[in-house]
Every structure is written in structure tokens, then in C-alpha cells.
Amino acid sequence: MTLEEKVIKLVMEQLDVTRDECVLEASFIDDLGADSLDLVELIMEMEEVFNLEIEDDELEKIRTIKDVVDFLKFKGVK
Amino acid sequence: MKRRVVVTGLGALTPLGNSAQESWESAIAGKSGVGPITKFDCTSFNTKIAAEIKNFDPLQFVDKKEVRRYDDFILYALAAAEMAMADAALTVSPEISTRTGVIIGSAIGGLATMEHEKEVLLKSGPRKISPFAIPAILPNLASGLVSIRFGAKGPINCAVTACAAGTSAIGDAYKTIAHGDADIIITGGTEAAITSLGVGAFNSMRALSQRNSEPQKASRPFDKDRDGFVIGEGSGIIILEELSVALERGARIYAELVGYGCTSDAFHLAAPPPGHEGAARSMLAALNDAGLSATDIDYINAHGTSTPLNDLYETQAVKTLFKEHAYKLLISSTKSMTGHMLGATGGVEAMFAVKALAEGVIPPTINLDNPGPECDLDYVANTAREQEINTAMSSTFGFGGVNAVLIFKKFHDK
Numbered sequence: 272m273t274l275e276e277k278v279i280k281l282v283m284e285q286l287d288v289t290r291d292e293c294v295l296e297a298s299f300i301d302d303l304g305a306d307s308l309d310l311v312e313l314i315m316e317m318e319e320v321f322n323l324e325i326e327d328d329e330l331e332k333i334r335t336i337k338d339v340v341d342f343l344k345f346k347g348v349k
Numbered sequence: 350m351k352r353r354v355v356v357t358g359l360g361a362l363t364p365l366g367n368s369a370q371e372s373w374e375s376a377i378a379g380k381s382g383v384g385p386i387t388k389f390d391c392t393s394f395n396t397k398i399a400a401e402i403k404n405f406d407p408l409q410f411v412d413k414k415e416v417r418r419y420d421d422f423i424l425y426a427l428a429a430a431e432m433a434m435a436d437a438a439l440t441v442s443p444e445i446s447t448r449t450g451v452i453i454g455s456a457i458g459g460l461a462t463m464e465h466e467k468e469v470l471l472k473s474g475p476r477k478i479s480p481f482a483i484p485a486i487l488p489n490l491a492s493g494l495v496s497i498r499f500g501a502k503g504p505i506n507c508a509v510t511a512c513a514a515g516t517s518a519i520g521d522a523y524k525t526i527a528h529g530d531a532d533i534i535i536t537g538g539t540e541a542a543i544t545s546l547g548v549g550a551f552n553s554m555r556a557l558s559q560r561n562s563e564p565q566k567a568s569r570p571f572d573k574d575r576d577g578f579v580i581g582e583g584s585g586i587i588i589l590e591e592l593s594v595a596l597e598r599g600a601r602i603y604a605e606l607v608g609y610g611c612t613s614d615a616f617h618l619a620a621p622p623p624g625h626e627g628a629a630r631s632m633l634a635a636l637n638d639a640g641l642s643a644t645d646i647d648y649i650n651a652h653g654t655s656t657p658l659n660d661l662y663e664t665q666a667v668k669t670l671f672k673e674h675a676y677k678l679l680i681s682s683t684k685s686m687t688g689h690m691l692g693a694t695g696g697v698e699a700m701f702a703v704k705a706l707a708e709g710v711i712p713p714t715i716n717l718d719n720p721g722p723e724c725d726l727d728y729v730a731n732t733a734r735e736q737e738i739n740t741a742m743s744s745t746f747g748f749g750g751v752n753a754v755l756i757f758k759k760f761h762d763k
Binding site: 285308315 | 412413414
């Protein structure tokens with residue numbers, strides 16, 4: 272599974288959204304119906320799955336699925 | 350003149366069934382909802398029995414995300430409220446939204462969530478605590494999420510009066526409508542405290558039955574061999590409406606809520622005093638509120654917890670207030686079947702009282718084989734009784750000395 276697919280699978284489970292809704296440009300808040308607490312929970316799940324820590328100032332920059340993928344790549348996740 | 354308040358919808362999730370109707374049918378059939386605890390490993394606990402909800406599928410009422418986040422006490426309330434609204438054929442249109450309120454009581458709130466998140470904290474550290482922990486623990490979030498679900502923007506509150514919480518909530522809802530602050534209120538109680546900490550802590554108080562070998566015989570209010578209450582869980586929600594609003598929309602009216610009384614024992618943090626005069630005063634306060642005499646009461650759905658003290662002192666309180674009429678009225682404890690659902694019990698028992706009025710059937714007190722000393726009233730032992738009644742009282746008492754009593758009456762249009 273590619274990194275994109277792994278992230279999308281997580282987003283689908285956490286936010287209870289469909290695969291079709293999860294285009295890379297989808298904004299968690301505007302397109303996927305998440306609120307700030309959903310986002311915190313999603314990031315915590317990412318930390319768990321990818322075994323890393325995401326600081327609050329980094330969290331603020333994450334708005335779309337692509338942001339997450341780019342961030343994980345930057346952190347060296349494959 | 351006081352605005353009149355009627356009951357137009359019933360919803361419940363109880364150890365006896367996953368709807369108000371199923372719970373009612375099990376109750377008048379004298380079934381027990383008690384069994385071995387399945388919710389946690391109770392091997393090392395003195396009590397190994399409880400009245401749990403069975404085969405409840407929350408996905409019928411909420412989505413996967415909500416199931417993961419909300420504590421059971423919230424899920425139970427959402428389910429019961431959904432059923433009560435459907436039963437009342439009520440939707441909250443924008444025109445009535447600000448006149449529609451929610452008051453749902455809970456004794457403890459999200460105990461299982463609290464326990465789980467403390468485990469997460471100890472095991473993985475503070476960063477791993479769920480951002481949904483606080484909203485899932487707060488007792489008023491049942492009311493909050495029900496109001497979001499239905500768009501009810503009127504008065505909102507939550508009674509947290511231990512085992513009287515459901516009754517306090519309904520009493521407050523009734524007063525809020527009678528006073529003119531709302532026309533419709535979704536009200537009742539909810540609880541999900543069959544957890545290791547809940548059972549362990551009640552065990553430490555020596556409050557729970559330990560009749561582990563005979564779960565279905567463990568809750569035996571007024572019987573001489575009663576040895577404590579059986580913890581239950583669930584939710585009972587009723588829809589209250591101001592009479593003219595209900596009539597205008599052609600709602601089916603189950604009964605009228607005519608009185609509420611509330612008093613404090615100011616005595617002990619958990620135990621009632623001998624004679625339980627505070628309970629007698631709360632019944633009297635409800636009678637006065639309703640403008641009724643003691644002899645007008647046909648049926649009491651008792652608190653009847655199956656603890657040695659409650660059942661004796663409650664009986665004494667009924668005798669103090671009702672005098673010779675105490676021996677004529679019918680009194681039963683449906684906790685003999687549902688167990689004690691703590692904050693939910695007031696909601697569920699109000700529903701049973703209303704059904705008894707509407708159907709002319711009195712649910713029994715099961716397991717009443719040999720009445721205890723001084724327990725000599727007509728407790729409708731073991732089998733339901735067909736009898737038309739005009740008034741039904743529902744009593745619940747809670748730790749902290751709370752006594753809360755409602756009186757329902759058959760509805761007549763004048």
C-alpha cells in the first residue's frame with residue numbers, strides 16, 4: 272500500500288467518509304466535515320500508526336490529505 | 350392558571366427490552382433482566398451480576414464515528430430520545446425550535462470513559478488522552494447531543510441527583526413548561542455505570558446484592574431475603590408538551606403530568622432515615638402541587654431498590670402519608686425486573702407509570718415470595734394486575750438525601 276493509500280484509509284475510518292470523498296486536495300474541515308477535535312484525534316491516530324510525534328505548531332499547517340502525506344514524507348515515512 | 354403538561358411520547362432502552370413497548374411487555378410478563386456481568390471481568394468482585402442492556406446496536410441510531418466517541422450513557426439517551434420523538438410523531442421545525450428544550454438526568458455520566466482514559470494516561474502518557482474524553486464524561490452531554498440531534502434550541506439542563514436524576518429532570522421539565530419557558534421538552538434519564546469502578550465502589554458500600562448464583566432472583570424488593578440492589582443500565586425518555594400545543598398538532602396523549610414534589614433528608618450522605626419522613630414530604634409536596642388528596646392515588650411505582658433499609662423505610666413513609674389508604678392503593682417496584690438503573694430509573698419508571706395508566710395494567714414486583722417484616726402493603730406480588738387506575742405516582746430517592754416524586758393522571762380534556 273502506498274503512503275497516500277495508508278493515509279486515506281485512516282482518514283476514511285476516523286472521519287467516517289467514503290473513498291470518493293478522499294481526494295488528495297480534500298480539506299478536512301471544509302470538505303470532510305471534521306472539526307478541530309476530529310483533527311486532533313486524526314493526528315493522534317497518525318502518530319500511533321506511523322510511530323512519530325506531531326507538534327501543535329505542525330498540526331496547524333495541516334489542512335488537507337495532501338498536507339498529511341507531504342508532512343509524513345518530510346518526516347521520512349515511506 | 351397553570352399551564353397543563355401532557356406526555357405524548359415514550360422511548361426506552363432497558364434490561365427488559367430495546368424499546369418502551371418491549372420493556373413494558375416484559376415487565377407485565379414479570380420477566381427479569383438480570384444476568385451475569387459481561388461488560389468487564391468481574392472474577393475478583395463480590396458481585397458478579399447486573400441488569401445489562403442486551404443486543405443493542407447503536408448503529409441503528411448513530412454513525413460509526415459517534416459510536417467510537419460517545420460514552421454508552423450518551424448513546425442510550427440518543428437511542429431512547431429518537432424512539433420517543435418517533436413515538437410522539439414529532440419533528441422540531443424552525444418555528445418551534447426555540448420553544449423545545451432538553452433535560453436529561455444522569456447520576457454519574459461517562460464512568461467507563463473516565464476509567465478508560467485514566468488507563469491510557471497511565472500506560473501511554475497525557476498526550477494520548479482522547480480529545481473527546483471530557484465531552485464523553487460530562488453528564489449534561491446526553492442533553493447536549495440530543496438537542497443537537499433534534500435542533501432543540503430552548504431551555505437545556507441536566508439533573509445530577511444520583512438515583513433520582515431521571516425524576517428530577519422530568520420534574521424540572523414539567524415546571525419549565527408549566528411556567529411558560531418552553532412548550533415541548535425531551536426529558537428523562539440515562540445511565541451506563543456497569544463498570545469495574547462502578548460495581549467495585551457500590552460493593553464497597555455493601556449496597557449490591559451478592560446473590561450471584563440466582564441472578565434473576567437477586568432483585569427482590571420488599572421480600573424478607575432481599576440483600577441489596579442489582580445495578581442496571583439504560584435510558585428512559587418521555588416527551589412532555591404543553592396541552593394546547595399537543596392538541597393543536599393532534600398528538601396522541603398518554604397521560605397528564607399533574608404534580609412534582611422534591612425534598613431533602615438533610616440526614617446522611619447515602620442512607621435514608623428511619624421512617625423516611627423526607628420521602629413522605631416529597632409525596633405530599635407532589636400531591637399539593639397536583640391539588641390532589643392522598644386518597645386520590647391509585648398506584649405508586651415505588652423506588653423499591655431491594656436494599657434492606659430502603660424498602661422498609663419507604664413502606665413506612667407511604668403509611669405515614671397515606672394512613673389507611675396505604676393498604677388500598679397498589680404499589681410495585683419494577684426494579685425487581687430492570688434492576689436499579691440509577692439516573693435512568695426515573696425516566697424508565699415514569700414510562701411504566703404512564704403505561705400502567707394508559708393500559709390499565711399494573712406491573713408486578715417479582716421475587717416477592719415472603720414479605721419482609723413491616724412490609725405489609727399490596728405490592729402486586731409476582732403477577733401483573735389488570736386494573737383501571739386514574740392516578741399513578743412515581744417515587745425515586747437518591748444519595749445525598751434527594752426525594753423526587755411525580756404524579757401522572759389519566760388525561761381528560763377539562
